[in-house]
Amino acid sequence: MSTTDVPVSGWCRDDLLRVRDAFAANFAERGEVGGAVCVIIRGEVVVDLVGGWADAARSRPWTHETLVDVYSAGKGVLATLALQLVDDGRLELDAPIGEYWPEFACAGKERATVRHALSHQAGVPALRDPLTNDDLWRWDRMVAAVAATEAWFEPGTRVTYHTNTYGHLVGELIRRAGGNGPAATLRPVADALGADLQWAVPRAEQARCAEVIFEAPPALREAMGWDTDALDELTRMIILAYTNPPGYGSADVVNTPEWRGAEIPAANMHATARGLAELYAALLVPGRLLSADLLAEATRVQVAGECPVLGEHVEYGLGFVPTTARRPLGTNARSFGHFGSGGAVGFADPDAGIAFGYVMNHVIPRWQSTRNRSLVRAVYDSV
Numbered sequence: 001m002s003t004t005d006v007p008v009s010g011w012c013r014d015d016l017l018r019v020r021d022a023f024a025a026n027f028a029e030r031g032e033v034g035g036a037v038c039v040i041i042r043g044e045v046v047v048d049l050v051g052g053w054a055d056a057a058r059s060r061p062w063t064h065e066t067l068v069d070v071y072s073a074g075k076g077v078l079a080t081l082a083l084q085l086v087d088d089g090r091l092e093l094d095a096p097i098g099e100y101w102p103e104f105a106c107a108g109k110e111r112a113t114v115r116h117a118l119s120h121q122a123g124v125p126a127l128r129d130p131l132t133n134d135d136l137w138r139w140d141r142m143v144a145a146v147a148a149t150e151a152w153f154e155p156g157t158r159v160t161y162h163t164n165t166y167g168h169l170v171g172e173l174i175r176r177a178g179g180n181g182p183a184a185t186l187r188p189v190a191d192a193l194g195a196d197l198q199w200a201v202p203r204a205e206q207a208r209c210a211e212v213i214f215e216a217p218p219a220l221r222e223a224m225g226w227d228t229d230a231l232d233e234l235t236r237m238i239i240l241a242y243t244n245p246p247g248y249g250s251a252d253v254v255n256t257p258e259w260r261g262a263e264i265p266a267a268n269m270h271a272t273a274r275g276l277a278e279l280y281a282a283l284l285v286p287g288r289l290l291s292a293d294l295l296a297e298a299t300r301v302q303v304a305g306e307c308p309v310l311g312e313h314v315e316y317g318l319g320f321v322p323t324t325a326r327r328p329l330g331t332n333a334r335s336f337g338h339f340g341s342g343g344a345v346g347f348a349d350p351d352a353g354i355a356f357g358y359v360m361n362h363v364i365p366r367w368q369s370t371r372n373r374s375l376v377r378a379v380y381d382s383v
Contacts (some may be wrong), residue, residue, distance in 0.1 A: 005357055006024075006027045006051060006052055007051060007052070007061045007062070008020075008023065008024055008026075008027070008049065008050070008052075008230075009049070009050060010036075010047075010048045010049035010050050010051075010052070011045070011047070011048045011049070011221050012046070012047050012048075012049060012064050012066065013046040013047065013268065015184060015377075015382055015383075016039065016046050016047050016379065016381075016382045016383075017221075018036065018187065018378040018381055019039065019047050019049070019378045019382065020047070020049060020381050021291075021378070021381055022128060022375050022377070022378040023037055023049050023051060023154070023375060025037075025049070025374065026030070026374065026375070027051060027052055028178060029095060030361060030369075030370050030371050030374070031273065031362065031364075032051075032052055032362060032371055033053055033056070033058070033213055033360070033361055033362040034051070034052035034053045034054050034055075034062040034066070034068075034210055034273060034360065034362070035050075035051060035052060035068075035259040035273075035358065035360030035361065035362075035371075036048075036049060036050040036051070036062060036066070036188050036273035036274070036357075036358070036359050037049050037273050037274075037278040037356075037357070037358045037375050038273040038274040038276070038356070038357045038358075039107075039277065039279075039322060039354065039355070039356055039379055040277045040278070040281040040355040040356075041352070041353055041354055041355075042353035043281060043337040043353075045274070045277075047379075048064070048127070048274055049061045050063060050064055050066065050154045050273075050275075053057055053367075054066050054210035054211065055066075055208075055210070055211040056211055062210065062363050063239060063294075064210055064271070064272065064274070065196075065208065066075035066208060066209075066210050066272065066347075067196065067198065067201065067208045067270040067271060067272060067358050068137070068209065068270060068271070068275065068344075068360070069204070069209075069212050069250070069254060069260075069267075069268055069269070069270055070089045070271045070339040070340045070346075070359050070360050071124060071250070071267050071268075071269075071340030071341040071343060071344060071363075071366070072163070072266060072267065072338060072344055073165075073266070073269065073271070073276060073337075073338050073339060073340035073344040073346050073359075074172065074199070074265060074266070074267070074268070074271070074338075074340070075167075075265075075266060075319055075338045075344075076279075076280075076320050076321075076336075076337055076338035076373070077172065077186065077197060077269060077276075077279055078166075078167060078170050078171065078265045078266070078269075078317060078319065078344060079118055079173075079298065079318060079319020079320060080189075080279065080283065080289055080290065080319070081174050081182060081185050081186060081189065082170050082173060082174050082319065083113075083118075083290050083295075083298055083318065083319070084091070084189075084295055085174065085178050085198055085288065085289065086114075086294060087290055087291050089244060090177045090178060090267060091114055091177045092112050092114065092226075093113070093115040093118075093297075093318070094113050094115055095113060095114055095117075095225070096110065096111065096112065096116070097109070097112050097113060097114060097117055097122070097173065098110060098112075100114075100173055100177050101147065101172060101176045101356055102146045103148075105149040105233040105371060106147070106148070107149065107150040107156075108123065108150055108151035108154065109122070109123055109124065109149075109150060109151045109155060110382070111154075111155055111156070112151070112155035112156070112196070113156070113303065114141045114173060115243040115318065116155045116156050117169050117170055117173060118170060118298075118302075118318040118319045119159070119303050119316045119318055119319075120159050120160060120161050120162050120166070120303070120307075120314075120316050121155055121156050121157075121159055121160075121243050121303055122155050122162065122169060122272065123152055123153050123154065123155040123160075124151065124152065124162065124165050124169060124239060125151050125152060125160045125161065125162045125163065125165060125243060125309055126152065126165065126236075126237045126238075126241040127145045127146065127149050127165065127237075127239050127240060127245075128147075128149050128150060128240070129145055129148065129149070129245075130244065131145060131227070131244055131245040132246070133245050133246055133247040133253060133258075133259035134243055134263065134271075136203070136243055136245040136247050136248065136253075136262065137258050137261075137262045139168075139181060139263055141167050142168045143171075143172040146165055146168050146169055146172070147172075149295055152237045154200070158305060159303045159304065159305045159316060160237075160305055160307055160308060160309055161307050161309045161310050161314060161335065162230035162239065162241075162266070162308075163241050163242065163266065163267075163309055164242070164249065164264070164266050164267055165241070165250040165266070166265075166266040166321070167182070167263075167264055167266030167267065167310045168266070169262075169263030170319070171263065171265045181263055182199055182265045183186040183198070183199040186198070186199065189378070190275070192278075193273040193278045193279060193282050194278060195274075195276075195278035195282075196264050196272040196274065197269060197270075197272075197278050197279060198269070198270050198271070198272070199263050199264075199265055199268060199269055199275070199375060200261055200263045201260045201261060201270050202261070203257060203261060204245075206257060206260050206261070209255075209270060210259055210361040211255050212250075212254045212255055212361050213361055213363065214250065214251075214254055214308065214342070214363040215247075215361045216251035216252070217229025217365070225344040226239060228240055228244075232234075234308060236309060237309075238309055239306070239307050239378050241311040247259065248267070249267070250265075250267060250268070250341075256288075259305040262304045267341075268282035271357075272359065273357040273358055274301065274355075274361045275357065276344075276346030276357030276358075276359065277356055277357035277358075278357075279346065279355075280346050280347060280348035280355035280356065281348070281355035282335060283295060283355075284348050284350055284353060284355060290293060294298040297321050298317050298318035298319065298320055298336075299317045299320065299336040300317055300322070300335065300361065301315045301316070301317060301320075301322055302316055302317055302318060303315070303316055304316075313326075317336060319338075320336040320337060320338060320373065321334040321336065321337060321338050322336050322338065323333070323336065323347075326368075327339065327367065327368050328366060328376070329345075329349065329356075329376070330347070330349045330352065330354065330356075330376060330379070330380055331380050332349050332350075332352055333349055333351075334349070334350045335347055335348065335349040335350070335351075337356075338346060339367030339368065339372075340367065341363055341367065342360065342362065342363030342364055342367075343357045343358070343360060343363075343367060343368065343369040343371055343372045344358060344360060344372075345357070345358050345372050346358075349354075352380075352383060356375075356376065356379065356382070357374055358371075358372050377382060
């Protein structure tokens, strides 16, 4: 099939036609299969494009109703829900996690705080007890495993990306303090914004989900069969962060009804590009989702350092990733958001008034790619 046969549709304001050109070039030149991009500037939707295919067979065109797994781009949404509870006085950033979740306060985690949880310093980036994918579909089983895990390091002493456990850790804090789990807590927030964002996609809506085209890297596939008890502590932690339970990183399960229907908030938010952009646009309105002071606190760098799980230098706010030279979110220093595996991203730029969402189904290594970089660059070249 030629690139001219790739369907691209939607809205793009005349002064942002460079974004449409970059989006089309992603299909023609950069291997994009299906995806969408949305840009909102000072409350006005100026770009809302969809294109390509929602399946590997290229038989189902991507539409504005197509949902896709955005992986860690959902972490910013999850953090927003937790921070709303901080604004409401139901969570306190520097209170121990055990104040809300007593079972967690054991095995070296007694001093871990809500701030530590939100900023990847809580000491539980991996689960120690062997788990199965049947466990992965059960919220109570997963959060019990988080609570029982012996800390891999003293909370607050180092930054280590909680790549998958973040969702169960912060999600259970939301449930304990707010009364509902992440999916139920998100629903009224998303409905009020008109934002298509979901965890635990109901079976009746799963027909909207795009097929994720993802091959587990050979190194991950190999690691899934290792005897982790024979590894040194650091290597064991890194391997288990991705492979315990085996499907925690989505390998072999991402397109199943069980994965789509479960609550795995660090990794299985299903969203549209416009849904992500609407959430970040609302964050730019003081008091709409979060108070201005708390948002400023959440988007400043809380911790920085070398992360063994990612193998690179990282900087984190409270659930949000501030813009960095390595992974820029536009050109302004106060931008914040979160990438997801394969390149999905949602972010906000308070100085330019820009909210941005990009989603896709062809997962390529790491978070940043030529695809999302070209779209972001086209936005900033246009404004």
